[in-house]
Amino acid sequence: MLDAVVVGAGPNGLTAAVELARRGLRVEVFEAKDTVGGGARTEELTLPGFRHDPCSAVHPLGIGSPAFRDMPLGRYGLEWLHPELPMAHPFDDGTAAVLSRSVSETAASFGPRDAGTYRRLIAPFLGKWDVLARDFMSLPLTALPRDPLGLARFGAVGLPPYTWLMRRFRDDRARALMAGLVAHVIAPLGGVATGGVGMLFALAAHENGWPLPRGGSQSISDALTAYLRDLGGEVHTGFEVKRLDDLPPARTYLFDTSPTALARIAGLGRAYDGYKYGAAVFKIDYALDGPVPWTAKEPQRAGTVQIGPSSHEIATALAQASGRTAPDTPFLITAQPSLVDPSRAPEGKHVFWAYGHVPNGWEGDFTDAIERQIERFAPGFRDRVLARATAGPPELVARNANYVGGDIACGAARGLQLLLRPKVSLFPYATRHPSVFLCSSAAWPGPGVHGMSGHNAAKAAWRALRRADRG
Numbered sequence: 001m002l003d004a005v006v007v008g009a010g011p012n013g014l015t016a017a018v019e020l021a022r023r024g025l026r027v028e029v030f031e032a033k034d035t036v037g038g039g040a041r042t043e044e045l046t047l048p049g050f051r052h053d054p055c056s057a058v059h060p061l062g063i064g065s066p067a068f069r070d071m072p073l074g075r076y077g078l079e080w081l082h083p084e085l086p087m088a089h090p091f092d093d094g095t096a097a098v099l100s101r102s103v104s105e106t107a108a109s110f111g112p113r114d115a116g117t118y119r120r121l122i123a124p125f126l127g128k129w130d131v132l133a134r135d136f137m138s139l140p141l142t143a144l145p146r147d148p149l150g151l152a153r154f155g156a157v158g159l160p161p162y163t164w165l166m167r168r169f170r171d172d173r174a175r176a177l178m179a180g181l182v183a184h185v186i187a188p189l190g191g192v193a194t195g196g197v198g199m200l201f202a203l204a205a206h207e208n209g210w211p212l213p214r215g216g217s218q219s220i221s222d223a224l225t226a227y228l229r230d231l232g233g234e235v236h237t238g239f240e241v242k243r244l245d246d247l248p249p250a251r252t253y254l255f256d257t258s259p260t261a262l263a264r265i266a267g268l269g270r271a272y273d274g275y276k277y278g279a280a281v282f283k284i285d286y287a288l289d290g291p292v293p294w295t296a297k298e299p300q301r302a303g304t305v306q307i308g309p310s311s312h313e314i315a316t317a318l319a320q321a322s323g324r325t326a327p328d329t330p331f332l333i334t335a336q337p338s339l340v341d342p343s344r345a346p347e348g349k350h351v352f353w354a355y356g357h358v359p360n361g362w363e364g365d366f367t368d369a370i371e372r373q374i375e376r377f378a379p380g381f382r383d384r385v386l387a388r389a390t391a392g393p394p395e396l397v398a399r400n401a402n403y404v405g406g407d408i409a410c411g412a413a414r415g416l417q418l419l420l421r422p423k424v425s426l427f428p429y430a431t432r433h434p435s436v437f438l439c440s441s442a443a444w445p446g447p448g449v450h451g452m453s454g455h456n457a458a459k460a461a462w463r464a465l466r467r468a469d470r471g
């Protein structure tokens with residue numbers, strides 16, 4: 001009998017498998033697709049030589065992940081590449097605000113009326129990423145906080161809705177950039193703790209940057225897989241698990257799946273009926289003849305470019321997508337991998353990554369709306385397009401069963417579900433089946449390539465095994 005079986009080889013499933021294998025357990029992973037990676041993969045989606053990330057591309061949470069930092073992933077080929085600027089946020093007047101490694105440069109880009117406010121807001125947390133991330137991402141209750149005061153201070157700033165954060169700024173340059181950061185969770189901007197999301201991404205830029213892995217996000221998954229194999233773990237691909245009986249007998253099972261799929265496969269009945277899925281995205285991967293012709297200078301050297309020139313426009317787009325309407329004017333998150341990694345495209349050419357938000361299950365074509373927004377800040381963009389690969393909700397679901405209705409966060413990150421995932425419980429990874437655990441981003445700390453849901457779930461499963469051994 002195996003010690004542990006993991007269903008799904010996304011970053012959380014692979015991390016869970018590694019955590020158990022490094023404790024000496026016999027672990028096997030079963031992945032539905034033909035390759036490992038889930039939301040961290042790289043493929044030639046358009047033309048030969050253009051290496052695209054169909055899902056995640058930029059990794060502020062990956063480089064800052066306590067789980068990844070404890071693993072020798074560099075030895076297995078993972079190398080972080082830092083763009084000159086983590087992020088730029090252009091405006092209609094041809095200027096841009098930036099999120100730089102430097103707090104001063106960031107504050108200065110907000111203009112004189114908000115520079116001091118930003119400096120004062122971020123200052124108490126500088127130099128504290130490691131402790132804060134470990135405390136924050138290990139919650140709830142898998143470990144006691146190492147810096148309870150720091151965590152409480154972050155909570156005081158982060159727990160109120162983002163409108164509280166917005167009121168501290170006087171101009172829309174800072175507000176739009178912060179609103180864009182909050183929008184990374186793909187939910188209406190006004191809910192509880194949304195300010196904390198903005199602060200987390202800003203702090204991440206100053207502390208560790210927003211890097212991209214050399215060769216694309218697949219390098220993260222390949223490094224985790226190679227490390228797992230060295231630890232004696234096995235990975236089976238092309239194996240979609242439909243019932244628990246499909247799997248070899250094991251003492252414990254961890255599911256890197258949606259709660260809905262977990263309930264169906266493990267026979268948990270209506271255990272997750274209350275779990276909600278949120279807005280979806282429409283993703284486009286471009287092969288370009290040259291770099292994006294941004295009007296403003298700053299986006300020309302940024303790894304990520306947010307497109308949404310006012311906090312109002314961004315809030316409206318997120319509210320529409322979270323309801324039933326595709327936004328008239330979408331907010332876009334875009335990334336420029338080949339600016340830092342020439343291996344991603346033939347010489348002189350580029351890959352470009354962009355998505356906008358649409359309602360869950362939406363079946364239309366959002367290409368024109370997205371490209372009109374890009375053209376607004378980069379006139380002539382369309383002339384550089386050699387090829388594009390588009391994916392709306394139906395295609396995203398086909399790529400990965402965890403994107404229910406095209407929700408790439410595997411469950412709405414809004415309301416209590418932002419903090420208490422997948423349900424209100426001190427033991428979010430455990431299920432009513434004593435040998436079955438949830439380890440995907442549907443469980444705390446939620447979406448992003450950081451492996452912490454897998455890390456925490458593996459600890460919970462390992463503790464349960466030790467309890468069983470002790471009788």
Ligand SMILES: Cc1cc2nc3c(=O)[nH]c(=O)nc-3n(C[C@H](O)[C@H](O)[C@H](O)COP(=O)(O)OP(=O)(O)OC[C@H]3O[C@@H](n4cnc5c(N)ncnc54)[C@H](O)[C@@H]3O)c2cc1C
Pocket residue numbers: 007008009010011012013030031032033036037038039040054055056057058059060061062239240241242256257258261281283355399400401402403408409439440441442446447448449450453
């Ligand atoms: C377009 C897009 C852009 C994104 N951008 C970023 C970004 O820039 N930075 C970032 O940090 N995050 C980003 N994300 C989010 C990130 O990819 C996810 O939060 C992360 O991958 C979640 O990891 P996971 O292991 O929980 O699940 P996934 O990565 O979704 O992996 C789940 C795996 O389980 C497999 N599986 C599911 N059901 C079964 C089954 N029944 N049997 C066998 N296998 C199964 C799936 O095939 C998949 O491989 C993005 C996601 C998308 C789609």
